[in-house]
Amino acid sequence: MTNPGRPRTPPRRRRRTRKLVITSVVIIGLLVAVDFGAAAVFEYQVSKRAREQFNLTDDPAVKVHGFSFLAQAFSGEYDHVSIDAKGVPVQDTLRDLEVHVDLQGVLAPLGDLLSGSLKEVEVREVEGQVRVKASDVSRAILENKNPLVSSITNLTIDPISEADVQSDPDERSEEQQAAADRAQELEDDDDTRAGAKICASGDIGGEQTDFCAYGLITLIEAAKAKFTPSRLEVRNSVLGSGELPEQFEADILTMLTVTLDPGELPFTVTPTAVNVEQGVLSVKGKAFDVVLGGSGE
Template identity: 35%
Template sequence: MTAHTPARPRKKKSRRGKFLIITVLVLGVLLVAADFALAAAGEYQIAQRMREKLQLNEDPNVRINGFPFILQALRGDYTHVRIDALGVPIKDEQQGVDLRDLDIGADLRHTRVELADLLAGNVSKATIDEVEGSVKIKAPDLNRLANQVTPFDKLSIEPDNRVATPTPADPLAPKTTAAIKLSGQTNVAGKVVTLTAYGQIALVSGAIQINIANIELDDISLNQIVPQLRQALAIKIDPGKLPFGVTPTAVEVESGAFKLTGKITDVPLVQR
């Protein structure tokens, strides 16, 4: 007669293991939620300060990149903060700046501020190792400025993809010119004429200078007005300083906009 071997209590161990897994998952979810909540609080405080600094009508969009946030917070070093503000008007009568629909952006590399100060909104001592600022000047502002000289309508901005980009001697050097294609309409003696203009934009003393090389009209019988249109589109657009007082050093053409960029190092998050 063989002895009966009692079965091992596997159910208790199985339940214990499931309980531990569920506990770990719940704690993980809570930690992630807490991390995002702290990041959101920090983003809100930076947005408030940026609204004052950039003199905006509403809070910009602020994103503190990198996960987990708490590790950056404990170090007091936020490796990459992205700030965006859309549809920003800038008017300075003394400087002759009158733009109504700018997109402003800034990438902040290594923003240094203690977590307690950040959450309290006390960022007077906060510094940034490097800021890359940008401003986009969009077609509606170009159309309005061009319309002050000659009646233009529906002007659009595109890169001129017919032109091969030359290989620069220094690949790291900022690009100060870019090929452009402008399309739109004008009115000649009560007749609507469609035009396509090709040329380039150049960075001149922190401003964009448009230079048109040639213009194509849908009605070649009106080619005598091409020199007039070329002159009317030779517009200089000065957006002033970029965010954080950055001086523009590079220019490029995107679909629908001219973009100015520049960098500055060792700057305060807010003016002292």
């Protein structure tokens, strides 16, 4: 009997199709491997120059974004390259800074890249950020010695609105809360000041005390940022959740007023804003038409 269905594909054609599929997969795999390999070479070259620019002891991590790398390499321009360096020390207080840089429009000729003769990398736009972690903020606060406070532990940082810096949301009227909400909508992430809540535990006057300071982190000069607390909340076994005597509170707020100096931003970036994230205070800014120089060794 004959099969009324579709005719069978000849075995020779099936084998040819299978070979084409396998060949295509192999070629794609090779192209992907070459793409990643070429990207690794480029990232190494940029990392060396960034290390010199940052004056680091180790090469920072470099990542080329977008696919494919080779398509960008043939054009000689890379849309987005990021650089991250961790554990960067500045003097004795700030020992664990993080540096994050976004490079937009990175120009590097493919021929120079492949030959290893790449002497410099031109960048159309740079956005740099130096992040100060809670551990460094804790050390900076303890440098403001206060006889009432013998230790600080478990320090945390959280972003808050500028309205929350001035008053407790639970104590506002509906009209005050509405005004605070409107003001928060107008706040800008790229501003020279931002609200921050810094909480910690400490030995205050011999009592283990939990406290939270509400204040503004402000860009004051160069890349320096200053935290100025406006109000304080405390809790311990004696006070419960209450207030310290006025002079004690004033002394604690003075101790918590701290200036952080993370040094110059990378690539001569001009500081333009401060930012508060969970566990981090940061200074950031932009620069244009920057050159990453260095030897091509």
